[in-house]
Amino acid sequence: MAEIKQISLFVENRPGRTAKVAKTLSDAGVNIRALTIAEAGDFGVIRMVLDDPEKGYKVLKENAFTVSMTDVLAVEMKDTPGGLYDIVDALGQNSVNVDYAYAFVTAKAQRAMLILRVDDIAKARKVLGEKNVKIATKEEIQAI
């Protein structure tokens, strides 16, 4: 199964840099499904799930951004207390480490969506599958 491609960007922490990213994607007609910014003083890393990651990667690269593509999991999460716990506990029990995660809700989706970057994506997929956790496909993310 094709993994979901997250786009990550290295950006210096100065005014206008995030706007430049948003403008580049907007001009290319690429939609941002989810976004998170991790900052570390003078620089930060922007991580995004896009409706068209290949195109997004291409236009950002053309505009001289430092970009990388990372495989992540998009997991459907019950929007009730304990929803996150079920997922991360299953991964923890099976020694899959979560490097980072961020969540988003959409108007259409019934449930919250959790984006996970883990050290062993195949194993995470298996563990979560066994727990009957629904993992979104590339097409589903595109269609949100």
Add this chain to the structure above:
Amino acid sequence: MSGYWDPHIERMPIEDLHALQEDRLKSIVRYVYDHSAFYRRKFNEAGVEPGDIQCLADITKLPFTKKVDLRDNYPTGMFSAPKSQVVRYHVSSGTTGKPTVVGYTKGDIETWSESLARALTSIDLGSGDVVQVGYGYGLFTGGLGLHYGAERIGAGVLPVGVGNTERQIELMQDLGTTAIACTPSYFLHMMEVAEKMGISIRNDTELKVGIFGAEPWSLETRKRIEDSTGINAYDIYGTSEISGPLFTECYVKNGIHVWGDMFLTEVIDPKTGEHVPDGERGELVFTTLHKFALPLIRYRIGDLSIMTNEPCECGRTHPRIMRILGRTDDMLIIRGINVFPSQVESVLMNIPEVGDHWEIVVDRKGPLDMMTVRVELTETGFSDKIGDLMKLKKKVAKDLKGVLNIAAEVDLVEPGTIPRSMGKAKRVTDNRKV
């Protein structure tokens, strides 16, 4: 394995070379005393006469000449030859005051070309090679100097000058350039542009030699350039006051041959002015033994290096100077510790995750000097895990501290944000107000 341009001179036994230097030293001292009002006055003030110079060791009786003398005697007050004999002028940019003017007789141009003809032959260049001269033409000595030297050995010269990088790369391909002469920082920029154009210097061009100088650069930068392009990168040395670019390493890459029949090279302790022993670091001092429009006696050039008189394995007997370690005047003093930009470069070029472009910014926060090294992250160095990037920052800071003995802030910046230089790279911004 290369040949010699002038085997008789280049392999001359040391005793013969010393005898030749002694003769030429005596004549040039007599010549400047007779022809330059500046030197006559200077020698008189120092209480020394041409007759006092009987052997090479007597050179220490002569006073030093400094850059400030050239400025004070602007434009041609130090010239020894009359205007009618001067066939060329070059003018150095006056970044720190008045510009300085240098002049050449017809013979001086010959000597300069001859010096480079020997140098270029020693790195396997000759007829059939195409030498792309990417140094500035005009008032700067780099362009025309290399141009004349390369023509003398029968190479085809492509006088592109500075800038217009994409066109330089196209011409390099179209004309089959085999050697390029430019600043190392400009070549790094060229590598970057070629990559963007989808051209591999290694596979898509015939380039085999780089002649890099006009700014200090490190062995680590050489390794980076050679590893990524497959060329041989050689160091070239010289400054406008003593003609321009004059000397290079030979194919052995173990020191720059400074032709003893043309120049007498000394290495001194910059504080005391005394000679340092062979193999020890100090300031270079040149006496032009065979230059007549503007001969200079014991000229303190301001560059720091190490000299050896051991003959080179290439068979040349002339003294060699090692890679320039920096300039007495580009040394930064940070919290009382001497820091050379070349040290910073050698640290950074050993870390593959950081790019080829960097700068040093010095500020004063209260009573404390703060040094920040800004360096570009490479595409391959980018991890989207913050922890990895913080680790990289720490590693750069730790390695810098290990070499410099002072702590530096490290800023990772986006590729392409450090200004690219076409000529000499400006690596240091000192915001301290003294």
